[in-house]
Amino acid sequence: MIRGFKMKLYEGQEKEYxxxxxQLWPEMxxxxxxxxxxxxTIFLDKETLNLFGYIEIEDEELWSQGADTAINxxxxxxxxxxxxxxxxxxxxxxxxxxxxxxx
Amino acid sequence: MIRGFKMKLYEGQEKEYxxxxxQLWPEMxxxxxxxxxxxxTIFLDKETLNLFGYIEIEDEELWSQGADTAINxxxxxxxxxxxxxxxxxxxxxxxxxxxxxxx
Numbered sequence: 001m002i003r004g005f006k007m008k009l010y011e012g013q014e015k016e017y018x019x020x021x022x023q024l025w026p027e028m029x030x031x032x033x034x035x036x037x038x039x040x041t042i043f044l045d046k047e048t049l050n051l052f053g054y055i056e057i058e059d060e061e062l063w064s065q066g067a068d069t070a071i072n073x074x075x076x077x078x079x080x081x082x083x084x085x086x087x088x089x090x091x092x093x094x095x096x097x098x099x100x101x102x103x
Numbered sequence: 104m105i106r107g108f109k110m111k112l113y114e115g116q117e118k119e120y121x122x123x124x125x126q127l128w129p130e131m132x133x134x135x136x137x138x139x140x141x142x143x144t145i146f147l148d149k150e151t152l153n154l155f156g157y158i159e160i161e162d163e164e165l166w167s168q169g170a171d172t173a174i175n176x177x178x179x180x181x182x183x184x185x186x187x188x189x190x191x192x193x194x195x196x197x198x199x200x201x202x203x204x205x206x
Binding site (some may be wrong): 001004014021022032037041042043044047051052063066097101102103 | 105117120121122132145146148149150175199200202204
């Protein structure tokens, strides 16, 4: 199953966002894979500072459980200073509607 | 190689865009595959009417040649009434920067 979503970066944080993701913690990589995520790409729209996420997941329920892991919450806390977040430090993420797919 | 890009839909054309893509011409499907495109997904951001495209391509040069085929130009002409286009009817498409990828 494919999910697309958008998030929002704070101004001036483009390089920092990319730097942190280039050094994504091994425990976060493991979490993503263990909870059924793969082929995960994040794009930046430089005009608007929107981040566009694309991920392929095995199962919605399994994937949502990954959000509740200690390592994921630690990652959200770490990222909260450079992007729009909710009160629990999760990123403000808006699901996009899939309107076309071709294998 | 992965490409992400955004396009813009005209207001009120959400259903029509999806309808036309659900019935994508077989010749267009063949063109996409022949010119090295696969795993192609388009998402709609209902808030902004931006369309986010995600596609995996074999080769930039090969893929760009597909744009010049008669079938692709016919598709662009067909779609030009419901989305922002350039003078040649190609969609206004802005490339997004890949800032993270995990297999």
